[in-house]
Amino acid sequence: MPIHPSAIISPKAELAQDVTVEAYSIIGAEVVIGAGTVVGHHAVIEGRTRIGENSRIFSFASIGLPPQDLTYSDEDTGVSIGNNSIIREYATVHRGTARGHGVTRIGDGVFLMAYAHVAHDCQVGNGAILANAVTLGGHVEVGDHAVIGGIVAVHQFVRLGEYSCVGGFSGVRMDIAPYMLATGAEGAKLFGPNLIGLKRHGFSAQAIHAIKGFHRIVFRSGLTLSDAVKRVREELEPLPQIERLIEFVTVGSRRGLTR
Secondary structure, three states: OOEOOOOEEOOOOEEOOOOEEOOOOEEOOOOEEOOOOEEOOOOEEOOEEEEOOOOEEOOOOEEEEOOOOOOOOOOOOEEEEOOOOEEOOOOEEEOOOOOOOOEEEEOOOOEEOOOOEEOOOOEEOOOOEEOOOOEEOOOOEEOOOOEEOOOOEEOOOOEEOOOOEEOOOOEEOOEEOOOEEEEOOOOOEEEEEOHHHHHHOOOOHHHHHHHHHHHHHHHHOOOOHHHHHHHHHHHOOOOHHHHHHHHHHHOOOOOOEOO
16 A cells, blocks of 8 residues: 555555555545545545545645535535546535535545536436636536536536536536536536537437427516426426436426526
């Protein structure tokens, strides 16, 4: 286990045999790190933090520190990071809170670029990409393979659906539906389906056509949401992507929908 002699690692921490810990890093007592993971120099990992296999934590990243929440009273909460994820320089991931999920979760294959911030109780899905200086407020949900451009601020409790994309320098105040593209510095607005992302991920022409139809009916027609969903069911094929979109726009929102 290649551990630099200047690293400070609690004897209670659990590190797989081939974990690498570079110079001057600090790893706390409740930390568990899986095989093949590399912790760069000057990184700090504290609290009840679980990091999977073959992940890479770069220099000066801070993971598992207490949340920036005035109600937090040192409850037993934590952070979970999956396999094959990359946490770049100065990124921060804070532990959850008792009144939230209790755990801030980052999935497999996630890429957090430099200075990204994942606040308490956020849930970041597999394959998501957060570019430089993305800031997630508390309790934000980011779906699988969503892409968030640089210097984007996301309001607390907002949901970003799977395969969605947010353009850089945007402010996201309300939910963004799956498969959609949004941008806007003074408040993100929808600009249609995330066509490039959908094609790159192998979505069929049939599915993309249906997603375009959903966008047209729900977000462009001027109908009320209930009437728009009714029309979607009448006019579009009941593909899995359409059923997922209907579920997203009708269930679970605390912030409303970006239109």
